[in-house]
Structures are given as C-alpha cells and as structure tokens.
Amino acid sequence: MGFWKSLFNGSGSASSQAVISANGLGYQVEDATSNSQSGVKSRILFSKERELDLYELEELCDAVGWSRRPLRKVRKAIQHSFLVISMWEQRGNYRRLIGFSRATSDHAFNATIWDVVVHPDFQGRGLGRALMKEIIRELRNQDISNITLFADPHVVNFYRDLGFSPDPEGIKGMFWYPNSR
C-alpha cells in the first residue's frame, strides 16, 4: 500500500454529516460541511505512514485535552506499534492532521487499539467511526482475530456501536498500579 490509502473527493452533497459507505477501496467520506463553508473542495484521507510530524500530532492531542507526553517516547511508541492510522483533511494544497489511532499486536492473534483521537472541529461527522472502521479493516486484513481496546466510560457506547463488547463472558480489563502491592 502506498502512502495515501483512501482518497476521495468532497462531493458538494447537501448533507452536513459525513456519508460513510464501505466499498472496495475503503470507506468513502464525503465531507460536504467544510466544502460549503469555503468553496474549496475538501477530502478526507487515511494514511498508514509512520513518519508523522510529531508536533502536529501533539497539537491534535492538545486539542482534545490529553496530557503531553515526551516526543521521544511518542516516536518510539509509533515505531513499535503494529498499525498506525492517521486521518487528514486535504483542502487544495493544504493537508491537516485531524485524526489518529494506533494498535499494538503480536502480529498473529491479538491487537489492542490505543490513542484514538479526532480533532474537535471534525467531531460529530462520523469521522471517528470511519477512522475506527479503517483500523478494524486493516487488522482483519492482517488476520488478527482478537481486536481489543480499553474504553473510557463516555465512549463505551461509541465502541459498542462499532461491534465492541464490554466484558464479554465476564472478561475484565485490568490495569496495574505501581506500589499498589
């Protein structure tokens, strides 16, 4: 796969919601909102490229209020993630990072999705869902059967709608806390 995976034109559709539909190439996102605002066509792109501008990624994470993390460690985490998916808005020649997600994996059975983020300016249009569908599709393509994540309480229903079950058969997600024992 090349740098840019799913490259779709903004359509000028009347809907202000992103229209998402599965097709042979991926997920089509027709983002008419920004199109109508500026008159410049916008496209939503997905990429698996890991050579991200870490300052741009930090800015995205800042925008959703995440704690800052050392860029050296962020770089290492990205390098050693099994899959990295970034989401971009392209408007003319200008490309903006608007979403991100990554997954760790044993490359065989299990994957765990971390750091799912969509810029607040682009939330509420189905783009988080499109990003998640992209990462699930990629993991399934790589024959990963067990896709897991840890969801904050306010996004449990978001992930449930995507096909994730909380505590299936009583299985509990657990976190270790230093010095607790």
Next chain:
Amino acid sequence: MGFWKSLFNGSGSASSQAVISANGLGYQVEDATSNSQSGVKSRILFSKERELDLYELEELCDAVGWSRRPLRKVRKAIQHSFLVISMWEQRGNYRRLIGFSRATSDHAFNATIWDVVVHPDFQGRGLGRALMKEIIRELRNQDISNITLFADPHVVNFYRDLGFSPDPEGIKGMFWYPNSR
C-alpha cells in the same frame, strides 16, 4: 541478560508452599514440595528466551485445557511479543516447562499481558504469582508505565492481589466481534 534469569536452589524448607521474596536478582522460589517427594533437588527458573520448543508449550497449554492454535501463528506471536517469560522446573539434568506468559507492547507506554499459564501440577504454590511478578518487574524495568491485561472472571481476584484494578475509573475492556456490525 543471559538465557536463565533467576536461578535458585530448592532449599528443603518444611513449607509445601513456594516461598517468594523479592531480592536484587528477582524472585526467590524455594520449591520444597517436589524436593521432598523425590529426594532430588528441584529449582524454579525463569527465562526470557524465545527459542522455545513449541510442542512443549502446546503440551503445557493442553494441560490447562486451552484450544490448540496453529504452531506457525504461535511462533509468529512469540517473535512479535515485547516480552516472553517462561518458567521451568529443573530437577537434576531434567528441565520442564511449567509456566509461560508474554506481553505485547509499543515499547514506550503500554503493555498487555497475554497467555498466562501454569501447569496444573505446579498450581497452588505461588508460582503463578512469581511468574506475574517477574513479568511486571521486567516491564517496569523497560519503563512501561501502563501494564494491562484481560482477565477471565475466575482469575480477577488473582490479578487484583497482584495490584491490578478492574475497570479503573470506569475504563472498560472491550472485544470486537466479527460481523456484529
């Protein structure tokens, strides 16, 4: 680190429970039970070596009733795990695989522990706890701050006693099921 990490002599202690105590080298496991049965000293060893006999590992997993998995995928999963810890009983020149665990990670922030198994013949002696302490210690040594796992209902208390919290701050472990959406 060499092949064999924590090499301790069986002591002949009167206790039939493994005596586990932290020290500079790792966790000391004095396994007096098997010692007293045969008269041959036994030692419990931990290893990070990945070149395991996969048939021996399969036998261990069979013993606890796990479904068989293709050895090709097991090999791949071990290769791409961040950390693999195996636990062995050495009795004279005979070395037996009695426990196993591994973790996936981004090498920076997060790790997830999978496939924790102790042979039924060696359960109830604190060896599962010793194995887990070994994997936690290794992950902490590698500066991994977020250690996670997914626990079946009957082992939630086992992990709780080791310092793991279920659903901390309402965070839910979730699993994706194919074709659910």
